[in-house]
Amino acid sequence: MARISTLSRSIDGRIALVTGAASGMGEATAYLFADEGARLALVDLNAEPLQRVAEKIRSNGGEVETAAFDVSDQVAVQQAVETFAEHFGGIDIVVNNAGISIPAPIDSEDYEAAWQRSFDVLISAQQRLIRAALPHLRASDSARIVNIASTEGLGATKYGSPYTAAKHAVIGLTRSLAVELGTEGITVNCICPGPIHTGMTEAIPMDAKQEFARRRVALKRYAHPEEVAHGTLNFVLPASSFMTGVALPVDGGLTIRNA
Ligand code: NAD
Secondary structure (H helix, E strand, O other), X not given: OOOOOOOOOOOOOOEEEEEOOOOHHHHHHXXXXXXXXXXXXXXXXXXXXXXXXXXXXXXXXXXXXXXXXXXXXXHHXXXXXXXXXXXXXXXXXXXXXXXXXXXXXXXXXXXXXXXXXXXXXXXXXXXXXXXXXXXXXXXXXXXXXXXXXXXXXXXXXXXXXXXXXXXXXXHHHHHHHHHHHHOOOOEEEEEEEOOEOOHHHOOOOHHHHHHXXXXXXXXXXXXXXXXXXXXXXXXXXXXXXXXXXXXXXXXXXXXXXXX
């Protein structure tokens, strides 16, 4: 049947760079994008699990390159972007997903270190990767940037102020760059995941997760990482050409619930 509509919902052949791809939502995003035909440039600090993700994609017929480094290392970011862009012949999509969560009460001894590391990894790394990839995004006919924020970018939980402050900053970065890069047709959006079963939440006992979800989440559960990856996929579609500067909660109704 001939199509009546005009915009494409396919990322087949698009070149997508995803950070934090060895676990959780980054891994799920890599698998989903691979299933949709994207060519993948995957980054993570942890080389071994990253290789396992890449092997799984290759054995399924997907195309993937990897680089293991710390996303807060500006030189490494620049080098990896150039290597990926040369290999694939460009970059169309950047997903800034890598993240850590360091609990830090305001009067804790190591608060300063937690603050610095949180800001390095959660926010400085995002602007650095965007700046490194920008020449390639500018050359793309539908460039897309997705930053992973959090519901901690919209509200707050005690004892995690470095994380919460950095995630609020992710939303600010996203909105400002959406305005700045909008003139060039590059969209910049962010996802605010709620509670998700990933490496980051692994240490929380299951009964505590269930209790939290029962009290706070409209859908009464934690999500699986792939459910968030579909939110990200929606932002990077060529058809999503008029969506920019959005902070999208993918949180099972956590942020809209009053009682
Ligand atoms: P995860 O721990 O399963 O995965 C994070 C990945 O990022 C890991 O593979 C880790 O090695 C990598 N990483 C961490 N620091 C890095 C660095 N400096 N350089 C390169 N790679 C690094 O956790 P996740 O939950 O999938 O986290 C993905 C994103 O989602 C993060 O930005 C996190 O803040 C955010 N988030 C998570 C939740 C949740 O409930 N899990 C909720 C809201 C937001």
